[in-house]
Each structure stands twice: as C-alpha cells, then as structure tokens.
Amino acid sequence: MTDHYDVIVLGAGPAGYVAAIRCAQLGMKTACVEKWLNKNNKPALGGTCLNVGCIPSKALLEATELYHEAVHGFDDLGITCTDIKLDVPKMISRKDKIVSELTGGIEGLFKANGIDWLVGAGTVLADKNVSVTDHDGGKKQYTAKNIIIATGSVPIELPITPLQGDAVVDSSGALEWQSVPGKVCVIGAGIIGLELGSVWRRLGSEVVLLEAMDSFLPMVDGQIAKDAQRTFTKQGLDIQLSARVTGSEVKGNKVIVSYQNSDGEQQMEVDKLIVAVGRRAYVHGVLTDEAGVELDERGLIHVNDSCETNVPGIYAIGDVVRGPMLAHKGSEEGVMVAELIAGEHSSVNYDVMPNVIYTHPEVAWVGKTEEELKADGVDYQAGTFPFAASGRAKAKGDTGGLVKILRDKNTDRMLGAHVIGPSASELLGQSVLAMEFDATIEDIAHTIHAHPTLSEAMHEAALSADGRAIHIANRKRR
Ligand code: FAD
Ligand code: AMP
Numbered sequence: 334m335t336d337h338y339d340v341i342v343l344g345a346g347p348a349g350y351v352a353a354i355r356c357a358q359l360g361m362k363t364a365c366v367e368k369w370l371n372k373n374n375k376p377a378l379g380g381t382c383l384n385v386g387c388i389p390s391k392a393l394l395e396a397t398e399l400y401h402e403a404v405h406g407f408d409d410l411g412i413t414c415t416d417i418k419l420d421v422p423k424m425i426s427r428k429d430k431i432v433s434e435l436t437g438g439i440e441g442l443f444k445a446n447g448i449d450w451l452v453g454a455g456t457v458l459a460d461k462n463v464s465v466t467d468h469d470g471g472k473k474q475y476t477a478k479n480i481i482i483a484t485g486s487v488p489i490e491l492p493i494t495p496l497q498g499d500a501v502v503d504s505s506g507a508l509e510w511q512s513v514p515g516k517v518c519v520i521g522a523g524i525i526g527l528e529l530g531s532v533w534r535r536l537g538s539e540v541v542l543l544e545a546m547d548s549f550l551p552m553v554d555g556q557i558a559k560d561a562q563r564t565f566t567k568q569g570l571d572i573q574l575s576a577r578v579t580g581s582e583v584k585g586n587k588v589i590v591s592y593q594n595s596d597g598e599q600q601m602e603v604d605k606l607i608v609a610v611g612r613r614a615y616v617h618g619v620l621t622d623e624a625g626v627e628l629d630e631r632g633l634i635h636v637n638d639s640c641e642t643n644v645p646g647i648y649a650i651g652d653v654v655r656g657p658m659l660a661h662k663g664s665e666e667g668v669m670v671a672e673l674i675a676g677e678h679s680s681v682n683y684d685v686m687p688n689v690i691y692t693h694p695e696v697a698w699v700g701k702t703e704e705e706l707k708a709d710g711v712d713y714q715a716g717t718f719p720f721a722a723s724g725r726a727k728a729k730g731d732t733g734g735l736v737k738i739l740r741d742k743n744t745d746r747m748l749g750a751h752v753i754g755p756s757a758s759e760l761l762g763q764s765v766l767a768m769e770f771d772a773t774i775e776d777i778a779h780t781i782h783a784h785p786t787l788s789e790a791m792h793e794a795a796l797s798a799d800g801r802a803i804h805i806a807n808r809k810r811r
Pocket of ligand 1 (some may be wrong): 343344345346347348350366367368369379380381382385386387388390453454455456483484485487504505525539541615617619650651652658659660661662663689
C-alpha cells in the first residue's frame with residue numbers, strides 16, 4: 334500500500350464509495366478511509382445508506398407490506414390465507430443478509446477497481462495530509478493531491494429524550510426490534526419517521542407520530558401531502574401536528590413521553606419511542622484547524638457549485654454539505670468531483686432531484702410544487718390523473734392516489750411531477766428523465782406508453798395539463 338495517492342476519499346457511503354470508484358475508473362490512484370463497524374463489530378463499507386438507512390429500511394418496508402397484504406388484502410383477490418405467521422427475527426435477519434451482501438459487494442468493487450480501503454477514522458491535516466487511526470488506535474499518515482470528504486451525517490439526538498437500550502431508539506435502533514411492540518411513539522413525522530412508523534404499524538403496533546410543526550410534509554406539493562395525510566391516517570398512523578415533545582422517561586418496560594399541544598402539557602405511555610427528528614452533518618474529528626477547511630453557519634462543510642471547499646484540491650460531497658440529504662444526491666456529487674479532478678467537465682443538476690417517501694402508497698416528486706410556482710408567479714397549468722381511472726391500478730387492486738404534472742403555459746416545459754400511488758418511486762423516473770432532457774408536454778404526448786401500465790397515468794396527467802387526457806373528463810379542452 335503506497336502512502337501517496339492522487340485522491341483520498343474520507344467515508345464510504347453512497348457519496349464516498351461512488352467518488353472513489355469513479356476516480357479509479359478515471360485512472361487515479363485512489364484510497365478510501367472508512368471507519369464503520371457493523372453490529373458484529375466488523376469493518377464495513379456502504380455508510381449510513383447501506384448499513385442503517387436506505388437499504389435496510391426498504392428491506393423491512395417490502396417485507397412488512399407483503400405481510401400486511403397477506404393478512405388484509407389477499408381476500409379481495411379471491412385468495413384465502415389462513416394461519417399466516419409472523420417471524421420478526423427472520424425478517425430482521427433477512428434484512429441483515431441483504432445489508433451484508435451489498436456492503437460486501439462494495440468491498441468487491443473496491444478490489445476490482447484497485448482502490449485501497451484504509452480501515453479507520455481519517456483526519457485531514459495541513460497540506461493535504463491525512464492521518465488514519467485504526468480501530469486498535471494505531472496511526473498512519475498519507476498524502477494526496479486531492480481529498481474528498483464524504484463523512485455523511487448522523488441522527489440528531491434530543492437531549493430531552495436520551496436514547497436508552499431498545500426502548501428509546503434512533504432510526505438505526507428501530508430497524509432491530511425482534512418483536513412487535515404494542516404501542517410506538519415516533520418523534521417527527523418526516524420521511525424517516527413515516528417509513529419506520531409504517532413498518533411497525535403494518536406488523537400490528539399502535540403508532541403515534543408527534544410532529545412539532547403545524548403542517549404535514551411541507552416540502553411536498555400541498556394536494557399530494559393532503560392525500561398522504563388522509564391515507565396514512567386511514568391506515569392507523571395517528572399523526573398529531575403541533576405536538577412538540579418535551580421529554581421522555583423510561584419506567585420499567587414502558588416509556589412516558591411528555592409533549593405539548595394546543596391543549597397544554599400531555600403525557601403518553603408507550604412501549605417504544607423512536608427519535609426521528611432529522612440528521613446532522615458529521616464532521617467530528619474529520620478536520621484539524623491546520624487543514625483550513627471552513628464550515629458554514631449550520632455546521633456543514635462549505636463548498637461551491639463544484640463541491641470544492643475554500644481549500645483548493647479539497648472537496649466535500651453528500652450529507653456533509655448543503656442540499657437534500659439523499660443517497661443519489663451524494664453519489665452524483667461524487668461522480669462530478671471525480672470527473673472535475675480528472676480535468677473533465679461535469680456538473681450536478683440540482684433542479685432535477687428526485688425525492689421519494691417509501692410508504693404505501695409511495696410519495697415521489699421532482700421539480701417545483703404548485704405552491705412554489707404560485708409564490709414565484711409562474712404562469713403554469715396543472716394536470717392530474719387518479720389511479721382509480723387506471724386499468725393497471727385496478728387490476729393490481731391498488732387504486733389510491735394520483736399523478737400531478739405541472740406545465741409552463743408559455744414554453745410547454747414540465748416544471749414538476751408529483752405522484753402518490755403504487756410504485757410512485759419507479760414511475761417518477763420517466764418524469765425525471767423528461768425534465769433532465771427539457772421535454773415539453775408535446776414530447777410526452779408523442780411518447781408511446783405500454784398498455785396497461787401504471788406509466789400511462791403519467792402520460793394522461795401530462796396530457797391533462799394541456800386539457801387533452803383521454804381517460805378522464807378534462808376541465809378545459811384545447
Ligand atoms: P453516509 O452514508 O452517512 O456515509 C458516511 C460515511 O463516512 C460513514 O460510513 C461513516 O462511517 C464514514 N465516516 C465518517 N467520518 C469518518 C472519518 N473521519 N473517517 C472515515 N470514515 C468516516 N436516502 C435516500 O436517498 N433514499 C432513501 O430511501 C433513504 N432512506 C433512509 C432511511 C434511513 C433510516 C436513513 C437513516 C437515511 C436514509 N436516507 C435515504 C439518507 C441516506 O442514507 C443518506 O443521504 C446517505 O447515506 C448519505 O450518504 P453519504 O455518503 O453522504 O454519507
Ligand atoms: P426530517 O428532518 O424530515 O427527518 O423530519 C424531522 C421532523 O421532526 C421535523 O418535521 C421536525 O419538525 C420534527 N421535530 C423536531 N423536534 C421535535 C420535537 N421535539 N417534537 C416533535 N417533533 C419534532
């Protein structure tokens with residue numbers, strides 16, 4: 334292992350490992366420092382996303398959705414299931430197996446690309462030196478022409494509700510319970526809170542989400558957020574807005590949660606408490622003063638549009654910098670930075686960033702919401718198509734939700750796409766591509782969509798933005 338590299342990447346989450354692979358592809362001698370220890374105390378690549386984030390949460394969301402369908406939904410299809418048994422430990426081990434296969438896969442990709450994994454915690458010193466402290470406390474120093482910091486984020490902890498065993502947990506802890514709790518309280522009705530709340534609700538827990546804000550999913554298009562709130566409430570998620578948690582206390586095998594709402598001070602007794610109040614950039618021990626890298630006022634590493642810090646040759650990407658905390662955002666920044674270091678042109682189109690909430694129905698969106706367009710004074714038209722009018726959704730027995738497309742009245746360009754419904758995450762892909770290619774509604778109208786597919790709902794919503802949908806009555810004809 335050499336001591337000098339073209340690039341040293343700190344962190345092997347979806348931002349860092351992708352950056353490292355792209356650097357190696359472009360012929361650079363690359364090392365990646367990663368300190369993660371998995372629950373068996375073994376070093377692992379993949380970061381939050383693969384170990385305790387995107388992948389394990391989706392593994393449990395898939396399994397619990399199927400369980401819920403088998404118990405509550407199959408009867409409608411003419412399938413009688415009796416004696417359905419739930420094996421939570423098996424569900425959790427399946428999730429663990431997926432995680433270890435995928436994190437092992439990254440290790441394989443590192444080997445295949447000739448990337449050195451420096452196991453331990455990296456610290457950026459002066460003059461692009463990096464010190465790596467291994468898990469036994471041993472230190473070694475390396476130098477690099479370029480450094481990419483991708484140290485990610487960690488859950489925000491509330492001092493008023495300290496984590497305690499498996500009773501008061503963060504998102505990682507809520508992926509590990511071996512049995513179904515009777516009653517669960519989730520602090521925060523954001524994306525992570527809703528996904529984890531859904532997992533345990535589907536398995537039979539009573540789930541209450543306490544959200545300090547007075548609006549539900551404020552970043553989501555208003556019509557879609559309203560539909561989501563109504564649907565999740567019908568599923569039994571008790572979503573309480575304007576409810577600020579003020580403390581928690583573990584008493585025996587119960588947790589007493591204190592909170593304030595419009596009626597004053599309240600208390601609730603639950604079996605488990607999930608703290609899902611957001612994530613913060615992780616820079617602990619990453620930078621020394623001598624490195625000279627500046628943070629912004631929110632504690633994120635300050636970067637320009639090319640993800641370069643104030644120190645030339647030191648870049649930062651992913652959750653540790655501004656922008657949405659999303660795996661694909663970090664990965665795209667990783668590719669961009671690698672290509673820029675290699676002297677190529679590269680950029681990230683932050684305006685076309687897909688977002689997904691993997692509940693059932695899924696919620697997915699890209700571009701502007703109707704509220705944002707109104708606030709910006711844009712002359713737009715909205716087109717919607719309900720899944721209730723989709724033949725494929727009917728055949729699936731999954732007709733809730735709608736697609737909404739927003740169109741610029743003057744240029745005919747797509748300004749935003751919003752979906753709540755079956756496979757919304759996959760459906761959104763075509764709108765993301767359309768927006769990336771600067772497509773017009775006319776382009777979409779000419780694109781043939783296979784019948785019967787859910788994607789026809791996207792086609793029809795786009796047509797409806799122009800008053801020419803076929804399978805619903807249009808409000809306005811051309
Ligand atoms: P991370 O994945 O956090 O990786 C950073 C890595 O850096 C870690 O492995 C850490 O050990 C390492 N590190 C830190 N400091 C050092 C150091 N000094 N030396 C060496 N290594 C260091 N996003 C989505 O897009 N889709 C989803 O469905 C989704 N679901 C999620 C579900 C949950 C429950 C959670 C918690 C998050 C989810 N996210 C999702 C968010 C996603 O996980 C993050 O946006 C993503 O992991 C950020 O990638 P990153 O590479 O910037 O950081
Ligand atoms: P997100 O950042 O999307 O993961 O969502 C976290 C949510 O937690 C936000 O909507 C916050 O308003 C909410 N939140 C933060 N602190 C509290 C608190 N003490 N009580 C209730 N909700 C909170």
